[in-house]
Amino acid sequence: MKSEPESRLEKGVDVKxxxxxxxxxxxxxxxxxxxxxxxxxxxxxxxxxxxxxLGVLAKARNFLRAMQLGxxxxxxxxxxxxxxxxxxxxxxxxxxxxxxxFEKNNPHYDPSSKEDNPKWSMVDVQFVxxxxxxxxxxxxxxxxxxxxxTGGPLKNxxxxxxxxxxxxxLTREEFDFILSLEExxxx
DNA sequence: GCCAACGTTGGC
DNA sequence: GCCAACGTTGGC
Numbered sequence: 685m686k687s688e689p690e691s692r693l694e695k696g697v698d699v700k701x702x703x704x705x706x707x708x709x710x711x712x713x714x715x716x717x718x719x720x721x722x723x724x725x726x727x728x729x730x731x732x733x734x735x736x737x738l739g740v741l742a743k744a745r746n747f748l749r750a751m752q753l754g755x756x757x758x759x760x761x762x763x764x765x766x767x768x769x770x771x772x773x774x775x776x777x778x779x780x781x782x783x784x785x786f787e788k789n790n791p792h793y794d795p796s797s798k799e800d801n802p803k804w805s806m807v808d809v810q811f812v813x814x815x816x817x818x819x820x821x822x823x824x825x826x827x828x829x830x831x832x833x834t835g836g837p838l839k840n841x842x843x844x845x846x847x848x849x850x851x852x853x854l855t856r857e858e859f860d861f862i863l864s865l866e867e868x869x870x871x
Numbered sequence: 872g873c874c875a876a877c878g879t880t881g882g883c
Numbered sequence: 884g885c886c887a888a889c890g891t892t893g894g895c
Contacts (some may be wrong), residue, residue, distance in 0.1 A: 686892095686893090688893090694894095708892070758889080762892085762893060762894085763893050763894080764894095765893075782895075787887090821894075847876075847877085847892080847894090848876075848877065848878075848891080848892055848893080850892085
């Protein structure tokens, strides 16, 4: 799950939401809007966008809806000086209607979505832990490129093959391989 | 801040 | 239904 840790204004709203921001939330929990992602538990939506185009939106939304209680996800810092995986979060509430789509003054307002048939969903995520070390995009890319030839676990990683999806599925093999990197020196 | 990649929109 | 124009993502 991608989020931007550095300040950036979108329609006058700062979309910054780092893993430190998640930790600072009540219960270290925030809702992740499927269209634009983070939102605070006080009801104010903040956060960046999940995706843009309808196709990508639909796919990101579907990934969001497929998330199950207790499942873990990587919290990825994007659009920043050093992109990479910062920590682990878990799903603490499965997909439910994202209310920001009905809020006219919200940057993520979608006038085409109807209350009785909401287009967009969100899930709630809770901070689990920081990675033991920050796993950079550059490091992941090195493995990805090697695995393309060797057939290793990251050979089809969505981060590289579906780069613009801001919520991406990981296979068990991908997830476990990335976790194993924590114990190793950066390559 | 630039711009490549990639997705949508809309004229025809 | 093609495709040029345009908008966004996100790495660099």
